Amino acid sequence: METRELRYFVAVAEELHFGRAADRLGIAQPPLSRAIGLLERRLGVTLFTRTSRAVALTPAGTVLLREGRAALDAMEAAERRTRRADTDTPGLVLVTKAGASSDLLPKLLDAYAAEPGSVPIDVVLCGVAEQESYLRDGRADVALLHLPFDSTVGFDTEELSTEGQVLVLPSGHPLARRSSLSMTELDDQPLPRWPGHRGPFAGGSGPEVRDNTQLLQLITLGRAVAVLPESCRSLLPPDLTVVPVPDAPQVTTVIAWPPHSRSRALATLIRTAIRL
Amino acid sequence: METRELRYFVAVAEELHFGRAADRLGIAQPPLSRAIGLLERRLGVTLFTRTSRAVALTPAGTVLLREGRAALDAMEAAERRTRRADTDTPGLVLVTKAGASSDLLPKLLDAYAAEPGSVPIDVVLCGVAEQESYLRDGRADVALLHLPFDSTVGFDTEELSTEGQVLVLPSGHPLARRSSLSMTELDDQPLPRWPGHRGPFAGGSGPEVRDNTQLLQLITLGRAVAVLPESCRSLLPPDLTVVPVPDAPQVTTVIAWPPHSRSRALATLIRTAIRL
DNA sequence: ACCCGTCGATACCCGGCGGGTATCGTTCGC
DNA sequence: GCGAACGATACCCGCCGGGTATCGACGGGT
Numbered sequence: 001m002e003t004r005e006l007r008y009f010v011a012v013a014e015e016l017h018f019g020r021a022a023d024r025l026g027i028a029q030p031p032l033s034r035a036i037g038l039l040e041r042r043l044g045v046t047l048f049t050r051t052s053r054a055v056a057l058t059p060a061g062t063v064l065l066r067e068g069r070a071a072l073d074a075m076e077a078a079e080r081r082t083r084r085a086d087t088d089t090p091g092l093v094l095v096t097k098a099g100a101s102s103d104l105l106p107k108l109l110d111a112y113a114a115e116p117g118s119v120p121i122d123v124v125l126c127g128v129a130e131q132e133s134y135l136r137d138g139r140a141d142v143a144l145l146h147l148p149f150d151s152t153v154g155f156d157t158e159e160l161s162t163e164g165q166v167l168v169l170p171s172g173h174p175l176a177r178r179s180s181l182s183m184t185e186l187d188d189q190p191l192p193r194w195p196g197h198r199g200p201f202a203g204g205s206g207p208e209v210r211d212n213t214q215l216l217q218l219i220t221l222g223r224a225v226a227v228l229p230e231s232c233r234s235l236l237p238p239d240l241t242v243v244p245v246p247d248a249p250q251v252t253t254v255i256a257w258p259p260h261s262r263s264r265a266l267a268t269l270i271r272t273a274i275r276l
Numbered sequence: 277m278e279t280r281e282l283r284y285f286v287a288v289a290e291e292l293h294f295g296r297a298a299d300r301l302g303i304a305q306p307p308l309s310r311a312i313g314l315l316e317r318r319l320g321v322t323l324f325t326r327t328s329r330a331v332a333l334t335p336a337g338t339v340l341l342r343e344g345r346a347a348l349d350a351m352e353a354a355e356r357r358t359r360r361a362d363t364d365t366p367g368l369v370l371v372t373k374a375g376a377s378s379d380l381l382p383k384l385l386d387a388y389a390a391e392p393g394s395v396p397i398d399v400v401l402c403g404v405a406e407q408e409s410y411l412r413d414g415r416a417d418v419a420l421l422h423l424p425f426d427s428t429v430g431f432d433t434e435e436l437s438t439e440g441q442v443l444v445l446p447s448g449h450p451l452a453r454r455s456s457l458s459m460t461e462l463d464d465q466p467l468p469r470w471p472g473h474r475g476p477f478a479g480g481s482g483p484e485v486r487d488n489t490q491l492l493q494l495i496t497l498g499r500a501v502a503v504l505p506e507s508c509r510s511l512l513p514p515d516l517t518v519v520p521v522p523d524a525p526q527v528t529t530v531i532a533w534p535p536h537s538r539s540r541a542l543a544t545l546i547r548t549a550i551r552l
Numbered sequence: 553a554c555c556c557g558t559c560g561a562t563a564c565c566c567g568g569c570g571g572g573t574a575t576c577g578t579t580c581g582c
Numbered sequence: 583g584c585g586a587a588c589g590a591t592a593c594c595c596g597c598c599g600g601g602t603a604t605c606g607a608c609g610g611g612t
Contacts, residue, residue: 001355002279004599018560031600033561043355045362052559052607060362067354067414070536074350078343079277079319086321086336138343153432154535259430260342280570294589307571309590328578328588 003075005039006068008032009047013065016055070136070154077138077258084138091120092265095140098125098211103231104161104253104276105144112272119265127211129194135258141266146229147252155256158274165248168216168232169225171241181245183227190224216240279351281315282344284308285323289341292331346412346430353414353534360414366395366541371416374401374487379507380437380529380552381420388548395541403487405470411534417542422505423528431532434550441524444492444508445501447517457521459503466500492516 011021012032022029040047047061057065096105105123112118124140132150134140144160145152167186169176175185192209207224209215212235218224219240229251233242255273257266287297288308298305316323323337333341372381381399388394400416408426410416420436421428443457451457451465468485483500485491488511494500495516505527509518531549533542 001351003351004278006351006354019558027599028601029560030562030602035599037561043358043362045358047358050560052561053609055560058362060358063361064354064358066536066538067350067357071347071350071354074343074347075277075279075282078282078340078347081343082319082321082323082336082340085339086319086334154430156429260346262342295587303570304572305589306573306591311570313590326589328590329580331589 008035073136080138093122093140094142095124095131095134096144142257145256157254157256160253162252163230165227166242192224284311349412356414369398369416371400371407371410372420418533421532433530433532436529438528439506441503442518468500
């Protein structure tokens, strides 16, 4: 199977529409139809059920979408890391959510910089739920992820710290004077929705939010409240306050890196992180 | 980057010889030279230093060899799993070393078969150090690996059991009457070498061995002794005996599966294994 | 009910690229 | 210094990937 065919397949599987997929790929529709047909014939498997009105994935197609994305990520990672190995000379790219681990990150960078033989570290602060792809496709060498929100599937990881969560809300909010809250009391609160975030933490009934700045502003405006890790305290504006939520899931910060990584610099960084 | 180019590159990187690599790939040498040159130009990276007498990998080439193998495995796995998703209907392939986990495996199979909704399990008994590639390229869904011998890099795992190791030797051997031995006392013993096994466990000074039958026969003949996990006792012939080696590394049996696996059957099998 | 719009499949053509053979340039060993 | 080994280069050919034109099937609107 060639990566081109696989890219074509993934495009169609994501769009479920040959015309739009061809458009996205920058080719015409007929060659795309032919390529998919050829792929199906070579695999001996039907990947799509298509009528002239609708395109749907078969079970086998679903498998190929999942596995194929991973394979394409691996190809891209191979390419990117090869380029970097040639030019950038040592130097690590660390990716984490903007605003998260705000106290841990500077400590880690300082401690690592003090290590003998340390290399420069580029810090990439990305949006929520983007770190995974940075790490998977080779744009980053290492990430700080937060369980149970992020998936560590396919990465090697070490736990760094665990903390409880608190409700962040405006000082004038009715719940602001409570000393403790339970999750069930938040059912009717406007918890934000995080687009792009899969699974059980996609959020509640509140507004859509893409980054922490937006979130904090919406909280200040009384349009949302949010359950965040305790360490967020250090970057809250003065007019926001927090109330512990003991029964919210514990948040574990982990340092994660792609398997097979063999760089000395990365090993040192990980060792430094564990010792913190 | 197309998989074809990557396959070509890996062939050359492994052979370090364009002619032999082209032979292995079933093409002529000139197109291969051109393809590698084109790949280097597209990546903007020199992958090989070649004189007319020798070919060697550059650092960037070393990275691409490691990452590229992983990517090719991922492509192959995607293809294989797609084919299986279409035809085989549910059914799991479990791979383990022939002769290892001889007591755990039947228990696991029985316990799993008793689970509601269990599916048939194909057991593949492969040679030493082959399970990894079975799992990586999609020929198997799950494996029993043995730390610290096998690498679990890139897999999800759960520990199942830990055991000490014993020295296996003929009953008449001078050391056979000892009640305990230390690793240092084995330095001059003919420990077997396991071809294909990388790293610090490649073995000692004795004969080359490919499977347990060979090994046990060589021990019976007095041509080798071996340090094996305790559980090997159950499949030793009567004329062999064992002596504990307390300071040999503990062997941990883990169940391992590829990340991203989402099948219900696999999840049940893993749960069953953990409960044993 | 009929017609038209949508969408994937098919037919056909063209250009580029992958693969082949022949040959060259360099380097080492005898 | 010559020949053998080996990778690079030159050149040709056939196939395949991509384009345009068109078909066929299905639905929805009037």
